[in-house]
Every structure is written in C-alpha cells, then in structure tokens.
Amino acid sequence: MAAVSFPALVPSSRSYTPGVFPEQQFQAQNGAVVRVRYGNQRYSSSLSLTFANITDANAALILQNFVDVMDDDNYAEFTTSNVAAGASTDLVPWIRETNSLLKWKYAEPPSVTSVKPGLSTVTCEFIGELEGA
C-alpha cells in the first residue's frame, strides 16, 4: 500500500465525519443496552469534497488521481496546502487522518459535471479504511 498525493487543488466545500467504532449493540426488552466492542480504532470515516468551477485540466488531474489510487492497493494522501487548506491546525489531523490508522480511499468514482466550455465541477467521496492486518 503506497501513498498517492492528491493534486494541488483546494476544495470549495468539504464535509468530514470521523467514522464509527466496531461494536455490536444488544438491547434488552427493558431497554438496557450492552455493547460488545471489537476494536479500539474507528473506521469508515468519510470525506466529501467539491471542487466548483475548476478547469477541465484540473478535473482530469483528479480523475487520474482516482485511477492511481484505485488501480492498486494505494491510498490518497492530503496536505494542508490542498484538501486540508483553510482548516485550523486542530482540525487538520482529522481531515488528513494522521491521528489514526485510517487511509483515504475513494468510496466511489469522482463525479464531473461540465459547467461551460473548459470549466467543470468535480465531487469526490472518500472513505477512511483501516489497513488490512
């Protein structure tokens, strides 16, 4: 598994969720809940990015990044000058998942919407996955 740098593009919108912990929940008839925890690492964090009205050349860079990440067992790597740009230092480790064992993979192929000749809007959905043990 190798890191593939994401293109030097700053998103116009970004949405992050930290994922969940592996657990099974059992609820008794009286409402009492028992949770069986299977691990102490969260998984399935998600990151939605929108790059609005970027050039077609930059849209192609994202598509190529998708291929480079997904055609092998690789993961996308973000920096504070691209995907995490504009976030405070407190939030950056979460967006980059440098405070966890999660690696960013594409949850689905990027969506490219053509806006006008030469301009497109691209949306990307990433999922944070634990490296297989």
Next chain:
Amino acid sequence: MAKYYAGQDGSVELGGVAVAKVVQWSLTANTDALEVTVLNEDVRTFTTGVRTASGALTVLYYDDAPVKLLNQVNQDTTADSSITATARLKLKFDDKFLEFDAVLTSAELACVVGEVMRVNVNYTMSGDFTSKSL
C-alpha cells in the same frame, strides 16, 4: 463629431427589413458569475460563465407594422412561410447597431381607450452577436 443619441436615432430591422413604427427597443446583456472561492479564502471570487442577452421592443399597430413580429412569436408558418425558429434582429441607433438571432418569446397587444394600439414583443438572443458596432 461627438453627439448624444436619442430615441429619434433608433430603429429595428427584422430579417433585414425595417420594422415600421417602433417606439422603443431595449437590450439587456448578462454574463453569469461562477463562484471559484476555495476553502482557504475569506473573500468570494468569481469567473465568467455563460453569456445571454434579452430585451423587448414596442411597435405601434399602424397598418400591418407588427404582423411579421406576431407571426414570428406564434411561429405561424401558415400565415408567413418564411418564419423560422429564430429571427435576425438588428437594433440600430444612428450608424451603430447590434445584430443577432433571437427567439421572440412573447407578444403583448394592448388596446386601450384613448391610446394608440401597440404591441410589446420580448425576445431572447440565440447564440452570440453576429455583428455589432458600438
């Protein structure tokens, strides 16, 4: 010689033929503003998007002055076999002009006591200006 332009300088051609009794024409040109602000900026930035233009003209109902316009709005090829989807409009003032193809989108006829009957026609430009001199 420098001069001001006034209503008396204005005229309209439809398909290369002057429209009689025009009392008003207007054109509004627009360009979409596409936002390109990104997350590390705190001031909105934009680039240009698709351009459009639309407008209106008013013709007095003198003889058959507005008939061609009305047929064009209604796409009435029975009354006028030369009608096509778009019409070539030329808005002129003095020796200056804007020429373009347009879809005539609506016509409003008003017949009012004490007033000359008139026809208001709205249009939307199709494509870019074919020629202009401003």
